[in-house]
Amino acid sequence: xxxxxxxxxxxxxxxxxxxxxxxxxLILLLxxxxxxxFNQLRRTIEGISQKMLxxxxxxxxxxxxxxxxxxxxxxxxxxxxxxxxxxxxAAAVDPLRDWAEENLKDVxxxxxxxxxxxxxxxx
Amino acid sequence: xxxxxxxxxxxxxxxxxxxxxxxxxLILLLxxxxxxxFNQLRRTIEGISQKMLxxxxxxxxxxxxxxxxxxxxxxxxxxxxxxxxxxxxAAAVDPLRDWAEENLKDVxxxxxxxxxxxxxxxx
DNA sequence: GATATCTAGTTACCATTGGTTACTATAGAA
DNA sequence: TTCTATAGTAACCAATGGTAACTAGATATC
Numbered sequence: 001x002x003x004x005x006x007x008x009x010x011x012x013x014x015x016x017x018x019x020x021x022x023x024x025x026l027i028l029l030l031x032x033x034x035x036x037x038f039n040q041l042r043r044t045i046e047g048i049s050q051k052m053l054x055x056x057x058x059x060x061x062x063x064x065x066x067x068x069x070x071x072x073x074x075x076x077x078x079x080x081x082x083x084x085x086x087x088x089x090a091a092a093v094d095p096l097r098d099w100a101e102e103n104l105k106d107v108x109x110x111x112x113x114x115x116x117x118x119x120x121x122x123x
Numbered sequence: 124x125x126x127x128x129x130x131x132x133x134x135x136x137x138x139x140x141x142x143x144x145x146x147x148x149l150i151l152l153l154x155x156x157x158x159x160x161f162n163q164l165r166r167t168i169e170g171i172s173q174k175m176l177x178x179x180x181x182x183x184x185x186x187x188x189x190x191x192x193x194x195x196x197x198x199x200x201x202x203x204x205x206x207x208x209x210x211x212x213a214a215a216v217d218p219l220r221d222w223a224e225e226n227l228k229d230v231x232x233x234x235x236x237x238x239x240x241x242x243x244x245x246x
Numbered sequence: 247g248a249t250a251t252c253t254a255g256t257t258a259c260c261a262t263t264g265g266t267t268a269c270t271a272t273a274g275a276a
Numbered sequence: 277t278t279c280t281a282t283a284g285t286a287a288c289c290a291a292t293g294g295t296a297a298c299t300a301g302a303t304a305t306c
Contacts, residue, residue: 038253050256051255051256051257053255054254054255070254074253078254
């Protein structure tokens, strides 16, 4: 009864793609700490452009992972906050982040070994 | 002492990007079941091209997540198998897959709500 | 009064990546 | 002789990601 993740039409794969998004997870983890405004997010996440931020926020909102609230100030401010659904996804991402922090050294070492090997074979 | 995932230079982000790869996780989960050969993988993972498969396998090998073994048959067969490191990563991905399977319905519902809302506002 | 600043974006454009298709080499079977 | 199988690579095109400039409205500064 398990869905076949390897089948192209499997919708579970859509979700995996979504999580695979370069910025989405970072934004989700940030908003778990506290609601934030647009430019506040932009300044916190180094390297993200306004376009990408706007785009990713929109798709995260569409997926029901965060909600957007425009506040009638001058200039208008917009607050983004994580939803209940978003919280559960963020929790599911935690083991991954932990893995990354624990195993980064090993991965980098493997890369160095591989590159050295390739260089040797080329010679 | 926690690394800052939001800083551009943070190497942990490299790992997250890696996991974000569209095919990498699928391949890893497959190889956890059993070692597989190139075309066997290609046939199992619907929609992947030879080029992408070759590319992703190479980068996974470079990261030390799987190992490649060429067997001198005719024609040459190549067997890919998951490493110990790869196993731990696959385990860290499990909660994510479970989340996807559990919450897919909610996400799709949220998307429908959002799209209906947009359509309404446009009118 | 003109210019700069803040907000949250959008638009046009370019670079990089992802994907498709055709091709390689080698050997055995039809 | 052509077809199969293996595991890829090369050339090309489409889609995505990223950069920089621009919008709008109100306030602050020169």
